[in-house]
Amino acid sequence: MNRIKMSNPLLHLAIIAASSFNFAGTCLLAVIWNINPFHYLLVIFAISVMIGAVMVDIDKAIIYTYASMGIGIAIAAAVYLAPYILLEEPVYRMNAALMVFFGTLGKVLIFGLIIYFLGALLGCFLAEKSLE
Numbered sequence: 001m002n003r004i005k006m007s008n009p010l011l012h013l014a015i016i017a018a019s020s021f022n023f024a025g026t027c028l029l030a031v032i033w034n035i036n037p038f039h040y041l042l043v044i045f046a047i048s049v050m051i052g053a054v055m056v057d058i059d060k061a062i063i064y065t066y067a068s069m070g071i072g073i074a075i076a077a078a079v080y081l082a083p084y085i086l087l088e089e090p091v092y093r094m095n096a097a098l099m100v101f102f103g104t105l106g107k108v109l110i111f112g113l114i115i116y117f118l119g120a121l122l123g124c125f126l127a128e129k130s131l132e
């Protein structure tokens with residue numbers, strides 16, 4: 001079976017970058033459009049399974065999943081706060097926006113941490129079974 005060599009560090013960076021933007025988009029869906037938390041958890045589970053399927057090694061898959069989550073939340077916060085920063089809004093409006101952003105994500109982040117882990121494990125398991 002022809003597979004891409006996973007020893008290429010640029011490929012690892014591309015995996016983290018792509019999944020970070022996926023997580024950022026999911027965070028923005030949860031904050032801006034106020035989607036149901038179940039749908040948010042379902043989407044992040046699918047992204048975690050994809051990371052686990054690409055990275056067959058369980059340790060790397062879990063590390064990359066959590067790194068992508070952290071970078072994705074930072075990207076989403078920057079995108080969410082960009083209008084407040086660019087239009088030079090008063091500080092109290094930016095603080096209110098931050099409270100809305102982290103208040104919305106705080107509700108699902110505890111369950112999300114477990115879902116990230118389980119999705120990465122399932123993806124690794126599926127990838128190992130497909131290689132047999």
